[in-house]
Amino acid sequence: VSDGLVRRFAAARKDRSLAVLEGFHALKHAIRFGAEVTEAVASDPQLLERLARELAPDLAGSMAARVSEVGEEEIGELAPLAPRTGVVAIARRPAVDVAAMIADMRPAPLVLLEDPRTMGNMGACVRVAAAAEAAGVLTTGENDPWHPDALRGAAGLHFALPVARVDSLPEGERPLIAIDPEGEDLRTGELPRRAVLAFGSERYGLSPKLLEHADARVAIPMREGVSSLNLATSVAAVLFSGAFEPSIG
């Protein structure tokens, strides 16, 4: 096992300018959405070609050439849980302009995750936000939304929309909608298309400060006895709820 390779991947895991991509789907999405991949290694480059032909024809013919071949045991040294597709890579994180994200005039909501705790949840939120063409995902709290485990949960879709951690929500003229089990049933009103949709942490929900600042508080209806939905599930339910105001034009 090459020490240099192991060291570079270990350093990349801690480097907030880099993203570690684990598995075929993460690498596929990163490439498709324009990531600058600086290093990629795979135990079976021909498997990547077969997967690309089946699942990503847009990348077929170029996958094997993008990776250097290493042994299977080497892949095990580069990721805590070796991906079954035997590929890991390092890419540069794109620069994110948070002010531009807030000012973005397209009729698309921004997802704000307040102090999310679970990497898999953060990744699943990014994945569904990308699918729903949200304007971006912002997180508060200590956790890095670009952590390799979050990237794995998002299948690399961090490259499809802006994703950033912020200390607090920057000012802007987007309406702030608190998504909270104690809110008004989301079916009874219309969500502004450019809203900041704020979701709370897995254990504690939204902070009193955020609830106080919110322009409205909206709930996903649930059967009696169910206390709440999982964070990422609630992001999916709201983004695909059809509860947004009609687009103009």
Ligand SMILES: C[S@@+](CC[C@H](N)C(=O)[O-])C[C@H]1O[C@@H](n2cnc3c(N)ncnc32)[C@H](O)[C@@H]1O
């Ligand atoms: C697991 S829940 C937090 C549960 C927390 N004990 C609470 O009471 O808010 C995580 C986040 O998902 C969202 N959420 C979950 N179920 C919801 C529902 N039925 N309506 C609105 N938001 C919900 C909220 O943003 C919540 O803060």
